[in-house]
Amino acid sequence: MTMDPLRYDTAPGGGTPLADNLPAPEKAPSEKLPPGEWVRKNLFSNIGNSILTVVLGIISIYVIYRLAVMVFVNMDWEIIRANLALMTVGQFPRDAIWRPAMSFILGLGALGLGSGLIAAAAADKVREAGLEPSISSPLNLARRFWPFLFVIAVMLTFTSTITPLLVVLAGLLALVALRYLGLYLPASVRQWAWAVVVVMAIISFRIQIATGGGMINLDLTVHESTARTVLAVLVALGCLGAAVSRGRGSAEAKGDAYGAVVIAAGGVVIAASIYMGAVVLLGLAAIVMAILISRRWMNLVYLAAVVVGLQMPLGDTGVELDDLGGLTLNFYLTVLGITLAFPLGLLLALGRRSQLRAVRWMSVGYIEFVRGVPMITWLLMASFFLGFFLPSGSETPSLFSRAVVVVAIFSAAYLAEITRGGLQAVPKGQVEAGQAIGLGPAAVTRVIVLPQALRAVIPAIVGQFISLFKDTTLVSIIGMFDLMNAHTAANLQDDFRGQLLASVTLLFVGLIFWAGSYTMSRESRRLEQKLGVGEKT
């Protein structure tokens, strides 16, 4: 701890305060200029600038005027008013529309609770360091997320009944209320609250596509195909190996990234069980054994939460995965794509930096191959012949699942590159220090390198989330009924056909995408500033 030489006498053996009555440092004079000077400095500082200002001013006034006339006077917004439901939920049966509404409210609630828990944990850490934490109030959050709220307000002006307004208000209320709940929950209960978040998130997705039973297909007939058995054995061995090495490790990872990877792998296994029945039991057994060996009992609770979320009966909508549409489709493709891509991307990044040459080459081959080809070719492959990779006789998976798989494969390659950047940013001294205290290579990666690496690249991961959100529009080319296809369908309706109203709907769709992406990019920049990414540590 160095002593500030302005306040303390730092002579050897010394360390006395020089003066207790040093005046408090004054604030620097404010930089705000009076209006006249501001205009002169910023707009007309020299001849070149003045001409530029005049020219640009004329152009911008003209553009704003034309835009305003176009938006408020000339455009016929009736097409949006009539098709708002089509654009947000696609062709969902209109009598069951309470389900997407419930999904919206539950999703916002889970988001609020999760954000409250994260903020509370961060505030606790800040308090431990002796400082005062600053938690964003709802007003601050509203200011931060204003594009998102603006677009919701715009969408609400196009509604004809009061129900959407009530749904939106209920969702925002759930968000704020559950955030406060998460903030003020006692620390011991917080882990259980995370299980509740998991259940809410899963149900918010499932409530739209519930078909009587749960999603876990417990068909236990042993299929004659080797592929499923091989996959099941590999996954089971992987989970067991993870748990065994985890139990042996001498350091306890606070972040528990490893446990999360095990659970995520298990989640993938369970999700895949929609097609492969026998894999489920093996996967579940492997995960339970892994948890028992590692003795992290909370993971049992999370596993139970996942299973409950997937199996809870939610009525029968008769809606298949392929019937999801509109903005909901884009959103779920993004979220599911990035979530499934995370474990694979992490493994690829670690593989790319591995000492083993074969593993490194295979990782590089995968990453360069997937990244070198445009996303649309992957989607074309998914739509034409991805189902052919499954053994003969199995039913073709829905287009939605195929699109999610392809999006996950694609995002994994990009996430691998991002994570590799983060891994490279961790100083080599950290690894050497870990080796010096006797940690094995797996433990060094898990306990020391990964937490720092992931923290450094969270802004870049948010950037990848934005890219993915924008890339989900490409599924309209393979025939899925997302927001872009909803715009095309709206323009083909009898009332609006041939009236060149495409610009109207396109502007509306563009506004929605812009709001989502702009909000996320502001969050990413804010996270960068907060985490000090790129600054010298």
Place this chain on the structure above:
Amino acid sequence: MTDLATPPPSTAAPGDEGGSADIWLRVFDVAIWAMVAYLGLVVFDWIFGLPFGLPLDLGPAVFILSVLIVVKAAIKAPERSFWRDVEFLKTTAQVVAVVAVLLIIGILQGNLIANLEAAGIETNFDYLDQPTNFDIGYSSFEPAQPIREALFVGIKNTFASAIIGIIFCTIIGVIVGVARLSGNWLARKMATIYVETIRNIPPLLLIILVMQAVILPLPLIKEASTPFDLLVISNKEVGVPSLASRDNSGIFLIIFAFAAVVGIAVVVWRTHKFNQTGVHHHRVLWGGGVFLLIAGLGYWALGGPFALSRPELGVIGQTSVMIGGIRMSAAYVAITFALTIYTASHVAEIVRGSIQAVPHGQTEAAQSVALSSFQRLRYIVLPQAFRIATPPTINQYLNLVKNTSLGIAVGYAEITLITKTVIGNANPAPQNIIVLMACYLLFSLTISLIVNILNRRLQLKTN
């Protein structure tokens, strides 16, 4: 007490002891190389076909090769318990990983071929020689030509859009990027609004929006507008003037090339003189002047080998068509324009970031030796910013090339749309997609290689 003068007993590899272990290692080495050569033969046979049959199939050959590698690593291990040797474990782990991946790929491919055969779809690449049976607009393509020629037309179209896009997006991107840091508030705000709006909307939406809102409302070709008598603008196509060659144009091209070479030689000579004596080189004036002199003399001597071919509206039968000049389809204009704007917004961000990444001390040092702001930009800031900005900008160029695949949404006949049409004409889908991926992969791997070489050369050499 141990004698410190004598060295400890040797733990050298068995090869040093000579004798049987060494011979076994050599034997296994030979066996492994033989197996690798045999695998090469199998792959060769799979691609090109050999006149004779091969005894072992791919699967058993790979298995035997992995066993050989693992056993050799076990023999090489110095201690008696080879399963504890780090090298052995590493080798075994790699072999197991590769074999597992090959197994999975083999199973997937087996499933694919079985399903294709069950559905009656061919599993070879013969479709490439079949006639295409559809027309590609704005090219000299006949429907009777084989499909591989159609794919070449698609690649040509992709590059036609990409190259123009790259050139213009760089220009616009640099201007907007510098404007974002300008002292003029209005310029700064407008550049920020441009970047933050365009960067956050999907490229597909931008392309369709440009098509709907900019191209389609243009006048019909009957009443096309002809500004300056040089362009023809309609909602079906846009015409720009081109150079039509008259007599002696071939000779002029040779003279042109010769003038370019002489110009470059003059530039090199002037730079050399500058390095020797310090007299300012003025090499642009010298080289450019010599080039223009020779090319101009050649042009005048040959009596004007090129003429300007203006696009004009003509009538053939009942329809108005455009004659002369270069005809660009509406789809081409839409996608090139949209991708230029989209990529320019990304390039602007990169340029801005790279200028801001130049340490502020450089700017302060430049100010302290009284360089004007233009001199500061030109000699100090931009050269360093260029080094930082080059790799991500080349990545954006790659993204632009990959985004031309979105031309499928506006009907631009680039390679993705042609592939999709070919598939729609009852050609096998997997082979088509593989060929499509191979085209893009070839281009992006080349660009990646160039970026890596550039990265290494541009990096500051710090000890």
